[in-house]
Every structure is written in C-alpha cells, then in structure tokens.
Amino acid sequence: MLEAFQTIFAPPRHMILLIIAAWLGVSLAERNSESTGVGKADINNLAFHGFIAFVVGGRISYALQHMGIFGKSPADILSINPDLFDPLGGIAAGFIAVLVYSQRNNIGAWNAMDALTPLFAAIGIGLGLSRLASGGAFGIPTDLPWGIHLWNATRHPTQIYDALASSLILALVWRFKPSLRPGLLFLTFSALTAFSQLVLQAFRADAILIFGGIRQSQVMAWVALATSFVLIEARSSSKNQKAG
Amino acid sequence: MDRTHRVILYTLILIAGAAWIALASDASPAETLSAPQTGFYAPGFTLQTLEGETYTLSDFKGQALLINMWATWCPPCRAEMPAIEKMYREYKDRGFVVLAVNSAFQDKTQDIPAFALEYGLTFPILLDKAGEASRAYRVASMPSSYFVNPQGLITEVVIGGPMSEALLRARIEEALK
Numbered sequence: 001m002l003e004a005f006q007t008i009f010a011p012p013r014h015m016i017l018l019i020i021a022a023w024l025g026v027s028l029a030e031r032n033s034e035s036t037g038v039g040k041a042d043i044n045n046l047a048f049h050g051f052i053a054f055v056v057g058g059r060i061s062y063a064l065q066h067m068g069i070f071g072k073s074p075a076d077i078l079s080i081n082p083d084l085f086d087p088l089g090g091i092a093a094g095f096i097a098v099l100v101y102s103q104r105n106n107i108g109a110w111n112a113m114d115a116l117t118p119l120f121a122a123i124g125i126g127l128g129l130s131r132l133a134s135g136g137a138f139g140i141p142t143d144l145p146w147g148i149h150l151w152n153a154t155r156h157p158t159q160i161y162d163a164l165a166s167s168l169i170l171a172l173v174w175r176f177k178p179s180l181r182p183g184l185l186f187l188t189f190s191a192l193t194a195f196s197q198l199v200l201q202a203f204r205a206d207a208i209l210i211f212g213g214i215r216q217s218q219v220m221a222w223v224a225l226a227t228s229f230v231l232i233e234a235r236s237s238s239k240n241q242k243a244g
Numbered sequence: 245m246d247r248t249h250r251v252i253l254y255t256l257i258l259i260a261g262a263a264w265i266a267l268a269s270d271a272s273p274a275e276t277l278s279a280p281q282t283g284f285y286a287p288g289f290t291l292q293t294l295e296g297e298t299y300t301l302s303d304f305k306g307q308a309l310l311i312n313m314w315a316t317w318c319p320p321c322r323a324e325m326p327a328i329e330k331m332y333r334e335y336k337d338r339g340f341v342v343l344a345v346n347s348a349f350q351d352k353t354q355d356i357p358a359f360a361l362e363y364g365l366t367f368p369i370l371l372d373k374a375g376e377a378s379r380a381y382r383v384a385s386m387p388s389s390y391f392v393n394p395q396g397l398i399t400e401v402v403i404g405g406p407m408s409e410a411l412l413r414a415r416i417e418e419a420l421k
Contacts, residue, residue, distance in 0.1 A: 010384035011403040069413045076410035083402055084411050135281060151279035198261050202268030206283050213269040222261050229254040237247070 009133035021126020025119035038115035057093020110183030121170035128163030191228035324406035342367035
C-alpha cells in the first residue's frame, strides 16, 4: 500500500498533496469564519496574499543568501525551479503579508491568525503525507512492528507520525474554537505543534546535530513552545485585566 | 485553572521537553547505507558509454559528481543540457564530474550521438541498457539529478527539471564543500 502511494505521488507529484491540503484548509477556515469574526472573502484574501508573499519572499530570501550565484545568472531569480527557495524566509514573508493585509482592512492581527489556523493545521497534514510520498523527513531505523521499509531499512514512520499529530491538532483546535479570546486559538495551535515536533523530531534520521549530538530542530521546537506559553499567558492575562 | 497552576504546568512541560532533547541526543542519526536520498551514500553502478568505455561510480571517490538520469525524448532533459554542459566546463577544474546516465532501456541509443552533437556535450554519457542504475536510484520521473560530494554522500536530489544555472551552481558549490 505504501509502495502504491509512493508510486502515485512520486516527486514532483507529491506537491499535489500539499495543494489539496491547502485547499481543504482554506475551506475549513471559511467554515470557521463566524467564530473568528473574519469574513469568508477576507479569509480567501488573507490566504491568497500570504501564499503569494510566501512564494516571492522564499525566492528573494534564497537569492539574498546566494547573491554570488544569482549575480552570475540574474534572470534565474524568475526560474521555475522550486528548489531555489528558503522556506523560513517564505514563512516570514507570508506572516508579514497577513499582518499588513489585516491592518489595512481593519481586521485584528490575532483574529486573522485565528482565522487561518485551520489552514495551517491542514498544511501540517499535507506536509506529512507529501513527505511520506517523497521519502523525505525519514525516521531512524527501528524493529517496532509499525516500522516502514524505506531507504534500505525498516524505519520509524516519522511522516505518518507528523500527519497523525497534525490531524489530532486540527481536531483539537476545531473543537476549542468558540470560547477563546482572539489569538489564543492560533497560540494553542502553535504550542501543540511545537510540542509535537519536540517529541517527534527525536525519531528523525536526517537531523542537524549541534553541541555534540543535540538535534537543532528539537531546540527550535522547545524555544517555539516556550514562546507560545509566554504569549498564551500574556493574552490570558490581558483578558483577565480587561474582565477585571 | 488559575495562573499559578498554569505556570507550574508550563514549567514542568518545558523541563520534560529539555530532558527529552537530552535523551534523544544519544540516538545517532548517521547513515552508512546507500540509497538515492540526501545524506546516504550514492548507490554504485558500472556502465558503459556508446564507445564501450566502462565507468564505475566508486572510481570517482574524492570528486564532486552530478549523476543526471535522462532520455532523448524527455523535453526537460533536453532543456537543461546546455546549463549542465556550461557548469561542467566551469567547474571541472575544481574536480567536478557529470555522469549523464541515459535510460537506454527505454530510449533509442542511435539518437544519442546526434543529441550530444546538437548540445555540444563533452561529459561522459553512460548507457543504462538493463535499467540497473534506474532501479538503484528508483527513478520515477525524468530528469532526476543526484549531487554527490567527494565522500560519496548524496548532498541533494532534484527531481524534474529543467534545472537552471543558479540551481546547478548552488548544488555544485554545496557538493564541492
């Protein structure tokens, strides 16, 4: 079954899974629009502006980090190669675009992030499935019965762990939505995602190691988790002060 | 839950998280297997050129490589050949080698000389007559390109194309490190 899945969605077709996930995520965000106070048209516009900024920002960030290379063939900044891309730069640009759009259209920044939370969670599921199809983000060898045969070894199915964790997070944030103050839905999603990555990154075989064996991705997840806790507390305190 | 209880809970979770990071650092992620994936040793092969010259992958240990799986009937393969040839000429003095593996088991080998002449290709073109290399590299789409560092480890896999000069430069520089 895994082999058939990997054949059908072999790279570059694995990107289809991400596109489907993003489309479903936008649909879920629209369904959730009433509880976040952001209209359906604004949700579509936020997703559209965020996506365009993600693509353009990711390419510009990559080009800035490789100025010498693009200096020799500047036209390649418009190349269709998706590999010439910096995902972190893209995410930063996407967030900035969402914030700018929300400010210009009098939508609270936290409301905008809450409105897009189902989209982020759905993309998490799509990312896990697309990595399962491509064989990326593979796990360390294991003799556990649910191990999958990948890259000449039986390994932890880290991509499936990621997809399941993201599914669970989506179900949780979907359930918690109505009573929360703006921002808490997104911050809860961030904390749950950071926590799941803190746990699951331990099973990844392609980790970058720092300080003699510590996984960089786990340290980043820990920092993201701590930051989410601080922001959740700040938002909750602000609510209490206002209530008082 | 009041604020004090929440802060205690956050602190406990973060302490447990830090302990988990320390515990997970024992598991070494280093791979010693060969597989067509970044971080693994490039699967070996022995193939011949049209002229009957034999090339074995292990002979290139100590050099950065681009293993490019292609066919004459594949439009993106054709489109990226000029850029690959240009990069080969630019980087070969630094020990960079291109091994263009033609999927001869699903291509017309008689078309290859005209193809090489049309694009002025000077790097070796190897014939995968039995599909041995394609199977080892699990080629599902063409072109498929594997950048290999001097230690024999795959540093990057690019599926599909055409690859631009900038992408080739970035990946070659990475492989040469």
